[in-house]
Amino acid sequence: MFFKKRRQQKQFEPADWLIVGLGNPGMKYAQTRHNVGFLAVDVLAEELGGSYWKEQGGAQTCVVKVSRPGNDPLEVVLAKPQTFMNLSGSAVKNLCEAYSVDPEQNLIVIADELDIPAGEVREKRGGGHAGHNGHRSIIDSLGTRDYSRIRVGVGRPPGRMDPADYVLQMLKPQAFEELLISAADAAHLAKEHIKLT
Numbered sequence: 001m002f003f004k005k006r007r008q009q010k011q012f013e014p015a016d017w018l019i020v021g022l023g024n025p026g027m028k029y030a031q032t033r034h035n036v037g038f039l040a041v042d043v044l045a046e047e048l049g050g051s052y053w054k055e056q057g058g059a060q061t062c063v064v065k066v067s068r069p070g071n072d073p074l075e076v077v078l079a080k081p082q083t084f085m086n087l088s089g090s091a092v093k094n095l096c097e098a099y100s101v102d103p104e105q106n107l108i109v110i111a112d113e114l115d116i117p118a119g120e121v122r123e124k125r126g127g128g129h130a131g132h133n134g135h136r137s138i139i140d141s142l143g144t145r146d147y148s149r150i151r152v153g154v155g156r157p158p159g160r161m162d163p164a165d166y167v168l169q170m171l172k173p174q175a176f177e178e179l180l181i182s183a184a185d186a187a188h189l190a191k192e193h194i195k196l197t
Contacts, residue, residue, distance in 0.1 A: 011098060011100070012098050012099050013075070013099075014075075014099060014100035014101075015063070015075045015076065015077045015099035015100070015101055015106075016074045016075050016076060016106065016194075017074065017075075017076045017077070017101070017106050017107075017108065017194050018076075018077045018079065018092075018095055018096060018099060018101040018103075018106060018107050018108070019041065019044060019076060019077070019078050019079070019107075019108045019110070019190055019194075020037070020041070020059075020079045020080075020081065020088075020091075020092055020095070020107070020108070020109045020110065021036075021037030021038045021039070021040050021041030021042075021078075021079070021080055021109075021110045021111075022034075022037035022038070022081065022085060022088055022109065022110065022111040022112075022134040023035035023036070023037050023038035023039075023080060023081075023085065024084050024085050024168075025080075025082045025084070028170075029168065031170055031171050031176045031179075032167065032168050032169060032170060032171065033112050033154040033166070033167045033168075033169070033171070033179060034085060034112055034167040034168055036110070036111070036112045036152045036154070036179055036182060036183050036186070037080075037109070037110040037111045037112070037134075037152070037186075038080045039179065039180060039183035040110045040150070040152070040183040040184075040186040040187045040190070041078045041079070041080055041110065041187075042183075043183055043184050043186075043187035044078055044187045044190060044191070045062050045064070045078050047187065047191070048064045048066055048076065048078075048196075049064060049066075050062040050063070050064040050078060055082070056094075056095070056098070057091055057094030057095050057098055058081060058082060058083045058090055058091035058094055059079040059080055059081045059082055059083075059091040059092075059094075059095060060079065060080045060082060061077055061078065061079045061080075061095065062077075062078045062079075063075065063076070063077050063078075064076050064078065066196060068195075068196070074194065074196070076194065077095060077099050077101075079091070079092075079095055085133055085134045085137075086133040086134070086136075086137055087137055088134045088137045088138055089137035089138040089139070089140055089141025089142065090137075090141055092107070092109070092138050092141060092142065093141040093142055096142070103142050103144060103146075103147045104144055104146045104147060107147045107148065108147075108148045108149070108150060108190055108193060108194075109134075109135070109138060109147060109148070109149050109150070110149075110150040110152065110186050110190065111132060111134050111135065111149065111150075111151065111152065112132075112151075112152050112153075112154045112167060113130070113132070113151035113152060113153055113154065114130075114131075114132075114154060114155070114156055114157075114163055114166075114167070115130060115153075115156075116151055116152075116153030116154075116155075117153050117155050118153050118154050118155035118178070118182070119153060119178065119181075119182060120153040121150065121151070121152050121153065121182055121185040121186050121189055122150075122151045122153070123148065123149070123150055123151070123189055123193065124148075124149050124151060125146065125147070125148050125149070126145050126146040126147070127145060127149075128145065129145075131163075135149070148193065150186045150189050150190055150193075152182050152183070152185075152186050153182070154166075154167065154179075154182075
């Protein structure tokens with residue numbers, strides 16, 4: 001009698017850090033507030049010398065080795081889940097398993113935050129999902145909420161505008177430039193967290 005072998009997640013050399021930027025794939029979403037996590041991870045890739053991206057575990061990933069004077073180099077996995085925001089958790093879990101990353105110690109998730117004023121970037125460890133479906137999915141998939149987050153403020157929608165419409169709205173050039181500045185600030189905060197600045 002033959003049994004089908006369960007397909008296992010491919011294992012890689014353990015990484016020191018997994019930094020995940022949340023967003024939605026496709027040009028339709030590229031210049032929206034909800035994609036600021038993708039933008040921040042792109043900034044990190046550029047600043048850390050990462051240029052090769054591949055599809056892996058439901059995400060686009062880029063692995064960079066970062067040299068540090070007087071210390072061993074750090075291996076950092078940068079990731080942009082391609083599962084759409086509401087299902088981000090499956091990709092994050094896959095990558096944590098593939099790179100032997102303990103999410104409570106070595107995972108950073110960068111995402112937009114309605115409850116923080118636009119232009120502000122803050123760091124937080126643990127907590128609830130605050131209505132953010134990306135965080136909700138990650139918490140459900142990992143079975144823990146105790147991971148580090150970099151929260152990029154986008155502010156509340158004006159008037160009675162639906163929050164989902166607000167974060168998925170295509171931005172005009174000036175507003176998008178401001179979002180890019182916030183993305184760069186988030187990337188800097190991530191580098192501070194892993195002691196690269």
